[in-house]
Amino acid sequence: MKIIVLAGGYSPEREVSLTSGSLIANALMENGHRVLLLDVYEGMQTLPADPDTLFRTEGRYTHSVSETVPNLDALRARCGNGDALIGKNVLTLCRHADRVFLALHGAMGENGQLQATLDSFGIRYTGSGYIGSLLAMDKDLAKRLLRDAGVNTPEWVLCDPRNASEDDILRAVGLPCVVKPCSCGSSVGVSMVDTREALVEALRTAAAWDSAVLVEQRIVGRELTVGILDGVTLPPVEIIPDEGFYDYKNKYQGCTREVCPAEIPDEITQVASEMTKRGFAALRLAGYARFDYLLDGDGQLWCLEANTLPGMTPTSLLPQAAAAAGMSYNALCEKIISLG
Ligand SMILES: Nc1ncnc2c1ncn2[C@@H]1O[C@H](COP(=O)(O)OP(=O)(O)O)[C@@H](O)[C@H]1O
Numbered sequence: 001m002k003i004i005v006l007a008g009g010y011s012p013e014r015e016v017s018l019t020s021g022s023l024i025a026n027a028l029m030e031n032g033h034r035v036l037l038l039d040v041y042e043g044m045q046t047l048p049a050d051p052d053t054l055f056r057t058e059g060r061y062t063h064s065v066s067e068t069v070p071n072l073d074a075l076r077a078r079c080g081n082g083d084a085l086i087g088k089n090v091l092t093l094c095r096h097a098d099r100v101f102l103a104l105h106g107a108m109g110e111n112g113q114l115q116a117t118l119d120s121f122g123i124r125y126t127g128s129g130y131i132g133s134l135l136a137m138d139k140d141l142a143k144r145l146l147r148d149a150g151v152n153t154p155e156w157v158l159c160d161p162r163n164a165s166e167d168d169i170l171r172a173v174g175l176p177c178v179v180k181p182c183s184c185g186s187s188v189g190v191s192m193v194d195t196r197e198a199l200v201e202a203l204r205t206a207a208a209w210d211s212a213v214l215v216e217q218r219i220v221g222r223e224l225t226v227g228i229l230d231g232v233t234l235p236p237v238e239i240i241p242d243e244g245f246y247d248y249k250n251k252y253q254g255c256t257r258e259v260c261p262a263e264i265p266d267e268i269t270q271v272a273s274e275m276t277k278r279g280f281a282a283l284r285l286a287g288y289a290r291f292d293y294l295l296d297g298d299g300q301l302w303c304l305e306a307n308t309l310p311g312m313t314p315t316s317l318l319p320q321a322a323a324a325a326g327m328s329y330n331a332l333c334e335k336i337i338s339l340g
Pocket residue numbers: 154178180184185186187188190216217218219220223245246247292294304305
């Protein structure tokens with residue numbers, strides 16, 4: 001197959017995406033496909049007379065993540081795309097491919113905007129469609145649907161951080177709580193809050209990323225994540241940050257220990273699997289996804305969110321879980337492409 005791996009994008013998570021994208025592209029080449037890794041935001045200024053020559057069958061793509069959140073203003077100035085989120089020639093090239101592997105994270109890649117655009121152009125792509133992507137990306141909508149489907153999720157309120165009443169928030173959710181942008185990922189803008197003063201500060205932090213902010217009851221316990229692929233759940237992975245919570249740095253700088261399969265009772269694995277399948281259907285997802293959970297001291301599972309485009313480096317959580325189930329990274333990439 002002729003495959004475009006779409007990565008990067010105008011999102012704080014672009015670096016992570018470019019790393020996943022490179023490795024996915026390499027795996028697909030090894031699987032015998034012809035592959036082009038393309039930054040959806042940067043696009044390609046000029047096309048060769050025969051775009052087929054852009055698709056590689058050998059060699060390796062590389063990219064590594066820096067320690068800080070990328071500077072999007074600098075990127076925007078450099079690319080000169082203005083307000084356009086899809087770069088020059090991206091759609092032309094995608095129409096030229098048999099399939100598009102979405103290796104994006106955050107913003108347009110995860111909120112369904114890109115999926116809707118690809119649908120409109122008749123382009124086939126991996127993972128969930130635009131409705132599922134949107135529903136999962138909006139943490140408030142997702143939690144409403146999860147709760148209605150009987151998937152346990154922590155109490156929360158949605159607020160406009162510019163004129164939120166701390167009294168109302170504290171009455172509804174209480175302390176300690178967690179403040180997070182409604183539609184971000186990678187723990188960007190997420191704060192753990194123990195005091196009223198910290199709440200004010202946390203709302204300001206989250207407001208920099210989103211005009212809608214969730215304040216959620218804090219759950220103390222172990223962190224688990226469960227992948228689902230083609231209707232089958234993978235073994236849960238436990239995430240143990242060296243210190244603090246699973247924030248941006250812990251996620252991408254390896255300051256975290258991951259135990260896969262998680263050492264938890266079989267009954268909990270069973271409940272997590274059941275919840276994930278139910279959540280997957282409730283959010284109208286397709287292909288594959290990864291659900292984040294907390295397990296409290298009473299053995300109760302709490303679903304935090306669903307990720308429709310989970311990290312896809314070989315050491316990312318979903319590929320690790322697939323490996324524990326006996327599926328290699330290359331086989332996983334192949335499976336995802338075949339489901340697209
Ligand atoms: N209600 C909560 N209680 C305790 N910790 C939380 C809660 N919500 C989020 N966290 C911590 O913040 C991290 C990021 O939150 P999450 O809702 O998964 O958003 P993201 O989309 O940024 O991954 C989680 O992995 C967890 O470590």
